[in-house]
Amino acid sequence: MNVVINGEISHAPRGSEPLTGQGDYFLNILLALGYDPDYPPLGAWLEKYKALEGKWIIATPVHWEATHNDAMLLNTGKECGLDDKLSRIWFAEVSQFLAQDGFSLVYVDSETWLLGVDGKPDIHSRAVKHVLHQSLMPALEAMDASMYWQRLFTELQMFLASHPLNSNPALAASVNGLWFWGGGDLSEEPPQSIVTDDQVIRRIFPGSLPVNPLPGVDREALWILHENNTTLIDTLAKTARKYQVHWYWNNIACRTYPRRWWSRLWRR
Template structure:
C-alpha cells in the first residue's frame, strides 16, 4: 500500500517560494548587495509578519510541503522523462565537465556546454557496453538528464547536482560503507569517457569527462505526495515530478506577477539558482533585479490597490517565511528590510 502522509498546510493562499536567496558568506553578501535597488522587495519583507521557518534546502522544503520524508529526486524526474522505466533503484547520472583549477577539481554542469542527443546516446551506449555486465543500465532520457539503474540500493549518501556545481567535488563524492568502491567506479567511468570518440571531436573545455550521480531513489515512488489544492506555477522539474505522481499538473511560470491569474496559487521562482550555485555574484544580483521588476513590484502594487488581499513569501535557504496584506500601507513604523538581513529562523 502507498504511504500517505498528512497534509501540510500552506501559510497563505497566494504563496511564493524563492530559492537560493542565501549567499553563504555574510561579508561577501554585504559587499555584493551594496547599491542593490529592491524597494518593493524590502517593503514587502520589512512590513510582513514573520512565520515559523528554519534554514533548509529547497529540496527539503518541497519534501516537507508535500508530506514526504525525503525527496526521491531521480525517481521524480524519471517519472516525467521515462514513465515506462523498469522498476528498481535509479540515480540521476548527469553528464558534467570536471576542470582542474586552483580551488580543486571543479564541476560544471550542462549550462556550461552543449551536447546533442546523438552524442548523449553514443556515450551512454558505450557506458552500457562496458558496465552493463555488472547489472548497470545507463539511459540518456534527454541530452542533459541521464539516469543509472542499479541492481540494488547501495545505501550511500549522494550530493545533489546543485550542491556540487561550481565546487570542488572531492568532499562531495558518495558517502557510506562502500563509498570507496563507488569512487573507483567513477574513476573508471571518467577514464572511459576520456577516450570516447564523442569527446575526441569536442574541445577540451567541452568534453563530457564525468557523470554526477545523485538523487538515488526507488522507482516508481510508493509514497503519495500531498499536492496543494490550488494551482501551482513553476519551471522546477522536481516540483513538476511531485505534482505528476500526485495526479496534478504544474502550470508554466508566467513572465511576471502581472500575468498571474487572480486567486490562490503556489508559485516557485528560481531566478537566483545559477548565480548562487556557481558563486557568480553578477548573475545573483541580476536575479534579484529581475525578481524586483517582474514580481515584487507588481505584487506590492496589487496589494496597495486591493487587487490582491494577501500573500506569503518563503525563502527556504534563509529560514525566512513572511506573510503580508494590505495593512502594510499603514505600517510606516516598520522599516523596509532585505531578506538576507533577517536573523535565521
C-alpha cells in the same frame, strides 16, 4: 503558498524578494514539497513521472579536474558544450560501457540520464549543481562507505578521458566524468494540497486538483503549472493577493507579499 511554473519570466515582480530556486521544473517541485535541495530524490521522482520500474538515480555528464590531493567539478551538460545530439552519442557509449556491470540507463535530457541501481549499494550524493567549483573530496567520501560509487566514478573518468570522441574536433565536448546523485525515497502523499495542470502529476498524486475550473486558493497549497499560461498566472496572482507567495520559474525564484504587484507583473 508555493507556485512552480515550467517556464521563464523576463524579470521578477516589482517589490518581490529573491529566493534560491533550483533552475529546473522538477527540482523546484521537489523543493516546494519540502525535500532537501542538496539531496533531492530526483531519481525516484522521474521513476514515477516516466512510469518506470525499479530504483533509479541521476547521472550527469561533467567535466572535472584533479588537483594535488583533491578534485573539483568545473562544468556540467551544456556548459561542457554538450547539446542534445552529442549527449545522445555519449549516452550510447556510456550505456554500452556500464552494461558490463549490469546497469540500465534512460535518457531524459542532455544533463539528466537515469541510471537503474537495483541491487547496487545505496548512494548519498549531493545534487550536481551544489558541488561545482569546490573541493570534491568531502562529497566523494560521504557518497558510499563501500567505495563502490567512488570506484565507478574513477573508472568512468578513465573511460571517458581516453574515448575517441574527446579527440574528434567535430564532436568534442569537454566531458570526462559522470556525477551520480538524486537518490532517496519519495513520499507517497504530499505534505500539502496540490493544484496542477500537469496530468502526470495528477496521476502521481491522485488527490491533486485541476486548475480548471479554478479552485479556491488555499494559502498552504502548492500550485504546479506545466504550461506557462500568462492568463492563468495573472488570474492566480490576483486571487492569491492576500497571501505571501513563493514563485518558482525556471530562471527566477522570488517571494511576493500581500500587495498590488500582480497588475504590473507582465508589463515591460
